[in-house]
Amino acid sequence: MKLLEDRILKEGVVKAGDILKVDMFLNHQMDISLFKAMAEEWKRLYEGVPINKILTIEASGIGIAALAGLVFEVPVVFAKKAQTSNIDGDVYASHVFSYTHNREYLIRVSKQFLHPEDKVLIIDDFLANGKALLGLIDIVHQAGAEVAGCGIAIEKAYQPGGKLVRESGYRVESLAKIESMSEDGIVFG
Amino acid sequence: MKLLEDRILKEGVVKAGDILKVDMFLNHQMDISLFKAMAEEWKRLYEGVPINKILTIEASGIGIAALAGLVFEVPVVFAKKAQTSNIDGDVYASHVFSYTHNREYLIRVSKQFLHPEDKVLIIDDFLANGKALLGLIDIVHQAGAEVAGCGIAIEKAYQPGGKLVRESGYRVESLAKIESMSEDGIVFG
Numbered sequence: 001m002k003l004l005e006d007r008i009l010k011e012g013v014v015k016a017g018d019i020l021k022v023d024m025f026l027n028h029q030m031d032i033s034l035f036k037a038m039a040e041e042w043k044r045l046y047e048g049v050p051i052n053k054i055l056t057i058e059a060s061g062i063g064i065a066a067l068a069g070l071v072f073e074v075p076v077v078f079a080k081k082a083q084t085s086n087i088d089g090d091v092y093a094s095h096v097f098s099y100t101h102n103r104e105y106l107i108r109v110s111k112q113f114l115h116p117e118d119k120v121l122i123i124d125d126f127l128a129n130g131k132a133l134l135g136l137i138d139i140v141h142q143a144g145a146e147v148a149g150c151g152i153a154i155e156k157a158y159q160p161g162g163k164l165v166r167e168s169g170y171r172v173e174s175l176a177k178i179e180s181m182s183e184d185g186i187v188f189g
Numbered sequence: 190m191k192l193l194e195d196r197i198l199k200e201g202v203v204k205a206g207d208i209l210k211v212d213m214f215l216n217h218q219m220d221i222s223l224f225k226a227m228a229e230e231w232k233r234l235y236e237g238v239p240i241n242k243i244l245t246i247e248a249s250g251i252g253i254a255a256l257a258g259l260v261f262e263v264p265v266v267f268a269k270k271a272q273t274s275n276i277d278g279d280v281y282a283s284h285v286f287s288y289t290h291n292r293e294y295l296i297r298v299s300k301q302f303l304h305p306e307d308k309v310l311i312i313d314d315f316l317a318n319g320k321a322l323l324g325l326i327d328i329v330h331q332a333g334a335e336v337a338g339c340g341i342a343i344e345k346a347y348q349p350g351g352k353l354v355r356e357s358g359y360r361v362e363s364l365a366k367i368e369s370m371s372e373d374g375i376v377f378g
Contacts, residue, residue, distance in 0.1 A: 028269070063267075066255040066256060075220055077219070186243035
């Protein structure tokens with residue numbers, strides 16, 4: 001999606017440790033008109049695919065998923081993150097390792113909000129190692145629901161997550177795919 | 190706002206410890222069409238008031254603020270919460286005590302995203318003791334910006350926060366004001 005790629009080129013900052021800072025428009029300050037355009041692009045890409053719920057994860061996924069909920073006209077559920085390993089019986093939970101924070105955490109969704117008849121579009125801001133996305137897919141399966149597809153804003157395509165999730169049979173639509181990046185520049189695929 | 194009050198009566202659950210669970214539509218599963226109606230109500234209430242930025246706090250504020258950003262056509266910034274007391278020099282930060290979690294945390298906003306010329310509408314899901322809201326107001330002041338007003342989904346009007354913030358000279362527009370609640374019922378003001 002050219003609009004998003006152009007924005008990444010203009011305002012994204014590559015930092016040491018494979019970090020792409022997109023705080024300016026994506027995950028600290030949020031450009032809502034950009035989010036709406038992204039949601040409309042996912043709607044176009046998933047035309048004809050039954051989707052009745054969106055699932056994302058706090059905190060950076062919520063804003064994007066909210067606009068997707070508006071455009072798809074479906075409710076949005078966000079998984080909650082906790083450092084505790086306490087699992088309440090009324091939740092679906094999955095352990096996710098975060099490379100960014102170098103620790104494992106637990107993601108949880110109340111059983112009230114996912115059901116066997118749900119066709120779920122999973123939305124997140126980044127896809128790199130795929131651990132968060134696989135955790136969300138795991139939660140959808142625990143509920144007996146179906147993963148209709150995944151919508152990612154920025155995929156680090158040189159990392160293994162995208163391949164892993166696609167080879168497991170899931171459709172992943174990433175609006176910007178980064179083939180390589182360094183402080184000298186960003187190359188999209 | 191009758192739409193929100195009716196929804197609270199229908200799906201809200203009062204629990205011991207002064208807890209109102211509104212997970213069904215507000216802060217775990219999100220009803221985006223309700224959020225849009227709430228945003229339109231704030232837009233009506235703040236008609237004629239200059240607002241060029243919305244500020245909220247992760248995680249439950251983000252979805253509501255995203256829809257407000259859409260309706261007001263302004264960018265949305267969310268303050269980040271951290272348990273650490275490390276303050277990066279490039280952020281505005283404020284200490285906030287959470288009665289819900291019975292601990293103090295630090296809320297932070299990058300200095301990049303708040304400027305002296307900003308007229309800020311602060312959005313949050315709940316107002317009770319007012320600690321989070323006062324922390325956000327503190328951050329707006331640190332930036333030399335102006336608080337145009339506050340938009341709250343649910344105010345526990347029997348708690349001191351609303352009075353405290355209004356008596357400090359800020360406009361607070363709460364869409365549902367709870368005068369009292371117990372397991373027997375909820376009374377709006």
